[in-house]
Amino acid sequence: MPPAGIWIDGLVQSCIYMTMAFGMVLVFSILGILNWTHGQFYMLGAFVVYYAVTAAGVPFPLSLLISGVIVGALGMVVEKLVIERLTGPGYGLLAVTAATMALIFFFEGAAGMAFGLMAKGMATTLPGVLDMGSFSISYQKIAVIIFTLVIMVAMYIVLNRTKVGKAIRATAQQPDAASLYGVNVGWVSLIVMGIGCSLAAMAGGIMGPVQSVDPFMGRIPMIMSLLAIVIGGLGSLTGAIVGGIILGLLNSVIAYKISYFSEVALFLLVIVILLIRPQGLFGAAPK
Amino acid sequence: MLELKNVWIRYGKNVAVRKLTLTVNKGDFVTILGANGAGKSSTLNAISGLVKIKRGEIHFKGQKINGLKPGAIAARGIIQIPEGRKLFPLMSVMENLEMGAYLCKDTKRVRDSLEKVLTLFPVLKEKLGGKARELSGGQQQMLAIARGLMAIPELLMFDEPSLGLSPLLRQQLAEKIKEVSREGVTIVLVEQNARLGLMLATYGYVMENGQLVLQGKTSDLMQDEGVRKAYLGV
Ligand SMILES: Nc1ncnc2c1ncn2[C@@H]1O[C@H](COP(=O)(O)OP(=O)(O)OP(=O)(O)O)[C@@H](O)[C@H]1O
Ligand SMILES: [Mg+2]
Numbered sequence A: 001m002p003p004a005g006i007w008i009d010g011l012v013q014s015c016i017y018m019t020m021a022f023g024m025v026l027v028f029s030i031l032g033i034l035n036w037t038h039g040q041f042y043m044l045g046a047f048v049v050y051y052a053v054t055a056a057g058v059p060f061p062l063s064l065l066i067s068g069v070i071v072g073a074l075g076m077v078v079e080k081l082v083i084e085r086l087t088g089p090g091y092g093l094l095a096v097t098a099a100t101m102a103l104i105f106f107f108e109g110a111a112g113m114a115f116g117l118m119a120k121g122m123a124t125t126l127p128g129v130l131d132m133g134s135f136s137i138s139y140q141k142i143a144v145i146i147f148t149l150v151i152m153v154a155m156y157i158v159l160n161r162t163k164v165g166k167a168i169r170a171t172a173q174q175p176d177a178a179s180l181y182g183v184n185v186g187w188v189s190l191i192v193m194g195i196g197c198s199l200a201a202m203a204g205g206i207m208g209p210v211q212s213v214d215p216f217m218g219r220i221p222m223i224m225s226l227l228a229i230v231i232g233g234l235g236s237l238t239g240a241i242v243g244g245i246i247l248g249l250l251n252s253v254i255a256y257k258i259s260y261f262s263e264v265a266l267f268l269l270v271i272v273i274l275l276i277r278p279q280g281l282f283g284a285a286p287k
Numbered sequence B: 001m002l003e004l005k006n007v008w009i010r011y012g013k014n015v016a017v018r019k020l021t022l023t024v025n026k027g028d029f030v031t032i033l034g035a036n037g038a039g040k041s042s043t044l045n046a047i048s049g050l051v052k053i054k055r056g057e058i059h060f061k062g063q064k065i066n067g068l069k070p071g072a073i074a075a076r077g078i079i080q081i082p083e084g085r086k087l088f089p090l091m092s093v094m095e096n097l098e099m100g101a102y103l104c105k106d107t108k109r110v111r112d113s114l115e116k117v118l119t120l121f122p123v124l125k126e127k128l129g130g131k132a133r134e135l136s137g138g139q140q141q142m143l144a145i146a147r148g149l150m151a152i153p154e155l156l157m158f159d160e161p162s163l164g165l166s167p168l169l170r171q172q173l174a175e176k177i178k179e180v181s182r183e184g185v186t187i188v189l190v191e192q193n194a195r196l197g198l199m200l201a202t203y204g205y206v207m208e209n210g211q212l213v214l215q216g217k218t219s220d221l222m223q224d225e226g227v228r229k230a231y232l233g234v
Helices: A004-031 A038-054 A061-085 A093-115 A139-161 A164-174 A176-181 A185-207 A218-232 A237-257 A262-276 B040-048 B070-075 B093-098 B108-122 B135-149 B167-182 B192-199 B218-223 B225-231
Strands: A128-129 A136-138 B002-011 B014-024 B030-032 B057-058 B078-081 B155-159 B186-191 B203-209 B210-218
Touching: A004 A038, A004 A139, A004 A164, A004 A185, A004 A218, A004 A237, A038 A061, A038 A093, A038 A185, A038 A218, A128 B186, A128 B225, A136 A139, A139 A164, A139 A176, A139 A185, A139 B078, A139 B192, A164 A176, A164 A185, A176 A185, A176 B070, A185 A262, B002 B040, B002 B078, B014 B040, B014 B167, B014 B203, B014 B210, B030 B040, B030 B192, B040 B070, B040 B078, B040 B155, B040 B186, B070 B078, B078 B135, B093 B108, B108 B135, B108 B167, B135 B155, B135 B167, B135 B225, B167 B186, B167 B192, B192 B218, B192 B225, B203 B218, B210 B218, B218 B225
Parallel strands: B030 B186, B030 B203, B078 B155, B155 B186
Antiparallel strands: A128 A136, B002 B014, B002 B057, B203 B210
C-alpha cells in the first residue's frame, strides 16, 4: 500500500482533472464540441492569479475569483468570435476542431510573449502543514481539495436549483424543445463556455502555488482531463467527476510504484479500461 | 389569427413545402392531414421558427413572425407540442412543467397554470418527482401536452400526438385535446391518423408532397371520395 502522502497528492491531482473535465463535458453537452484549448484557460488562470498575488498584492482567494471572471469572459469571447461562427448548418466538426486546436498555440505563444517562457515560482500563499500523526498535509493542498468540493457543490446547486441551470440541462437533453419554450440556445452556449473556462482558470490558479507557472503548463492537465472524460464516458458530468478521481489517484500511485515509464503504464491501463467498457464508465452503451 | 402566405420550405435542394397558403382563425380547431413526408412537421416547425422559410410570409395576429427566434415566437403565444414528445428525459416531471413556463416571469401565474394543468392531468400529480423518461408512453404524451399548456398558449400546435398510443389511450388523449379546445385555445392538429384529426377538428387541410391539395370543413372532407380512399381506408 502506498503511503498516505501519495494518495493525497493523487487526490489533489484528481481535483484538478475533475474540475477541468467537468467544464469540458459541460461545454460538450451544449455545443457538441470538445474545446481543445481548455488547458490554455487553465494556464491563463494561473497567470492571472500569479500577477494578481505577486504584482498587485491581491489576497489569494480573491485573485482566484478574479481569474475565474476574466478568463471566463475570455472563454465567452472565444465562443462568440470563433466557435459560434464555425458551427451550425453547413459546417462539419473539422473546422471548429482545427480552430480550437490552433488556439492552443495562439494562447501559448501570446502568453510566452507577454509573460516570458521561464517558469515562475510563486510563494506558498497558505504556509504550514496539518499534522495527522503518521502523515501531514500542507494547507495549500487542503485548500485545493476544499476549493474543488465547493466548486462541485456550487455547480450542483446552479444546475439543479436555478433557472439558468435548468435551461442548461434542458438544452443539453433536448435542444429543440428547449428553444420551443423560449430558451435562447446561443445564450446558453455562451454561459456554459463562460462557466467551463472559468472553472479551468480557477483550477490553474489554485495550482499556481503548488506547481510553477509557465505558458505550457496547460498541456498535461488537458490530456489528463480528456482521459478522465473518456474513462467516465463522454457526455456524462458524473463520469467526468469519477473519471477525474480515478485518473488522479492512478497517476500518483503508478508513479510511486514505477517511477520509470509511469505514463506508459497509465495509458496502457486506460486502454484496458476502454477495451472492457468502450463507452466509458457512465456513458450510454453504443447502439 | 395565423396566416401562411405562399410559404416555401427547403432542406438543401429538397423542397419540403411549396406555395403553402393557409389560415387559422381565433378559436378554430384545424387539422392538417397528409402521408409520411408530406411536409406537415416542416410546416409546424416553420411556424415555430425552428426552420427558416425560403419564400413567403407567416403572420400571427397581424404581425409578421417569420424570421423571429423560436423563443420570441413562443413568447407571442404560439406553442408547439413536437413530434415524438421531446420531453427532457432526465429532468423530473415538475421540471418539465417548469420549463414549459420558462418565459413566464409572473410566479403567481405559473402556480395557477400548474394547478390547472394538474387538474386536467391528475396522473401527473403523483409523478411530479419522478424523471420524465420513467413515465409510460401515454403519461409522457400527457406530460408533453401539460408542458405546452404551462406556456399559456393562444395557439397550440400538436404534431402527431397519437403516435404510438393504444386505441384506449388515443381516446383519452382526444378527450383532453377537446377540453383544451373548449377552454378557448386555438388548435392546429397534425395527424397521420386522419380519423382522429377529422373527428376532432372543424376545418381540415390535406397536404401531399409538400403541397396543399384539399381543404374544407371536416364534415365535408369525411364525405370526400379521395380522402376516404387515401386516408380513411374505406
Ligand atoms: N431536417 C431535415 N433535413 C432534410 N430533409 C428533411 C428534414 N426534415 C424533413 N425533411 C424532408 O422534408 C420532407 C417533409 O418532411 P416532414 O417531416 O415535414 O413530413 P411530415 O409530413 O411531418 O411526415 P411524417 O408524417 O413522417 O412526420 C420529407 O421529404 C423529409 O424527408
Ligand atoms: Mg412529421
